[in-house]
Amino acid sequence: MRKTILLGLLLGAAGAAAQGNMPLSSFEGQVVYQVMPDRFFDGNAANDAGVNKGDPRAWHGGDLAGLTAKLPYIQKLGATAVWLTPIYQQQAQNSFDTAPYHGYWPADFRKVDPYFGTLNDFLAFIGATQKGGMRVVLDQVINHYGYLAPAVKEHPTWFNGKAECDASRQKDIDCPLAGLPDLNQGNPQVRDLLLGNAGFWRDQGVSAFRYDAIKNVDGPFLGDLLAGDRAAGIWTLGEWYNADTGTVAEWQRRGFDSLFLFSLQTAMKGSIMAGQGLDGVAAVLSRQGELPRPGEVALFLDNHDVPRFAQGSLFEDVGQARTKYGLRALMTLRGVPVIWQGTEIAMRGGADPDNRRDMRFEDKWTPQEKGVFEVAQNAIAVRQASPALSRGALTLLKTPPGLADRLLIFTREQEGQRVLVVWHGGKTRQSYSVRLGSLGLSSGDLPVIQSLFAGQNAKIKVSSGYLHLSLPPEDAAAFKLN
Ligand SMILES: [Ca+2]
Ligand SMILES: [Ca+2]
Numbered sequence: 001m002r003k004t005i006l007l008g009l010l011l012g013a014a015g016a017a018a019q020g021n022m023p024l025s026s027f028e029g030q031v032v033y034q035v036m037p038d039r040f041f042d043g044n045a046a047n048d049a050g051v052n053k054g055d056p057r058a059w060h061g062g063d064l065a066g067l068t069a070k071l072p073y074i075q076k077l078g079a080t081a082v083w084l085t086p087i088y089q090q091q092a093q094n095s096f097d098t099a100p101y102h103g104y105w106p107a108d109f110r111k112v113d114p115y116f117g118t119l120n121d122f123l124a125f126i127g128a129t130q131k132g133g134m135r136v137v138l139d140q141v142i143n144h145y146g147y148l149a150p151a152v153k154e155h156p157t158w159f160n161g162k163a164e165c166d167a168s169r170q171k172d173i174d175c176p177l178a179g180l181p182d183l184n185q186g187n188p189q190v191r192d193l194l195l196g197n198a199g200f201w202r203d204q205g206v207s208a209f210r211y212d213a214i215k216n217v218d219g220p221f222l223g224d225l226l227a228g229d230r231a232a233g234i235w236t237l238g239e240w241y242n243a244d245t246g247t248v249a250e251w252q253r254r255g256f257d258s259l260f261l262f263s264l265q266t267a268m269k270g271s272i273m274a275g276q277g278l279d280g281v282a283a284v285l286s287r288q289g290e291l292p293r294p295g296e297v298a299l300f301l302d303n304h305d306v307p308r309f310a311q312g313s314l315f316e317d318v319g320q321a322r323t324k325y326g327l328r329a330l331m332t333l334r335g336v337p338v339i340w341q342g343t344e345i346a347m348r349g350g351a352d353p354d355n356r357r358d359m360r361f362e363d364k365w366t367p368q369e370k371g372v373f374e375v376a377q378n379a380i381a382v383r384q385a386s387p388a389l390s391r392g393a394l395t396l397l398k399t400p401p402g403l404a405d406r407l408l409i410f411t412r413e414q415e416g417q418r419v420l421v422v423w424h425g426g427k428t429r430q431s432y433s434v435r436l437g438s439l440g441l442s443s444g445d446l447p448v449i450q451s452l453f454a455g456q457n458a459k460i461k462v463s464s465g466y467l468h469l470s471l472p473p474e475d476a477a478a479f480k481l482n
Pocket of ligand 1: 047
């Protein structure tokens with residue numbers, strides 16, 4: 001026990017020193033593309049034993065060789081970083097009639113599962129990303145092993161059992177998540193194992209970690225883990241399911257560079273996909289001042305744990321149109337946009353595993369899917385070409401009374417460049433005339449105005465102290481002001 005405390009103090013001191021000397025890692029300006037390798041692309045049929053593409057709960061054969069082969073596709077979309085769900089060696093058997101294709105049932109944290117390939121395949125992928133100037137975010141599991149991992153029987157003292165769970169006052173931390181064998185990070189062997197895992201993968205050339213289920217992990221251990229990452233220049237992204245602005249702010253203060261802002265995803269899906277007012281989005285954005293580092297927060301329309309964004313609409317064509325709106329809207333926000341594979345073509349799917357259908361590439365697309373991709377590609381390019389959109393401060397403007405459900409207006413500003421952003425929830429094309437003074441703008445603030453997104457007809461004019469907007473239905477527009 002004493003040894004543990006001393007080691008903790010030492011690491012804490014090293015962490016503090018590192019924080020003092022090292023600039024904080026940043027992903028501001030990046031666009032992340034999220035991949036679940038088993039469901040992305042099969043680049044090696046030799047590791048496909050037992051694959052059954054007809055079963056959504058089975059292995060589907062996608063692998064690291066396939067991911068490397070399709071890296072040009074991700075680059076063509078315009079993403080600058082790739083987040084892979086875990087690639088570790090998984091438990092050999094199924095649980096609940098489900099194979100560990102998703103990567104969250106690890107058996108060995110320092111081996112690559114043969115279905116995904118080898119460590120050399122991973123290094124080849126890293127090499128290809130580095131050649132393309134891209135970054136890699138690797139998913140790290142720190143809360144549990146897979147249900148049937150050999151370690152559970154080999155090292156019973158590593159895990160919180162029923163007694164520990166019953167006695168705990170922090171049930172989220174010391175009780176099993178979905179029944180998974182829960183690691184006791186207070187055990188020095190477990191601690192060293194997990195800190196060592198982080199070091200092992202850092203050494204393979206990753207830029208960032210996405211830490212799974214941080215709500216369920218011991219806080220002091222997380223502090224030590226983050227100190228090590230920070231000292232090594234690794235960006236850390238925590239997953240706290242359903243986190244709101246307050247939770248993200250708290251964990252940024254406690255050392256994470258970023259968390260996923262689930263509350264914004266909920267509000268965006270509600271307003272863009274389900275016809276709720278845009279005031280719900282404004283309410284989330286109005287809290288950004290609470291965030292220590294708003295530019296680092298991870299923003300998303302959907303991911304592998306929630307139903308697909310496009311699934312929020314009954315009809316496929318409506319889902320596609322609203323996904324275009326969602327993708328444009330996402331690219332106007334302050335933070336780090338994360339696009340889950342297939343959202344760029346408005347793939348559909350309900351709850352897990354239906355939201356993890358195999359990725360489909362260009363040769364299989366309908367003209368409508370191609371249309372969604374082109375909007376995604378353009379929106380990303382517009383964001384990347386604009387310092388204001390990619391890194392600028394966001395200032396929410398006051399929407400005139402009675403319009404807050406239909407209009408969301410804000411500016412993004414960086415290096416003297418300014419962009420005016422308008423989201424329009426109206427169901428038909430509509431014109432609005434808003435007094436500049438009521439938005440907190442003066443006419444002198446709006447010298448030259450240029451619409452930024454291609455393929456949409458959004459217009460803006462300033463005259464006699466009014467901002468006149470002519471907006472397509474259900475879409476987000478961005479206008480460069482100078
Ligand atoms: Ca394969
Ligand atoms: Ca736990």
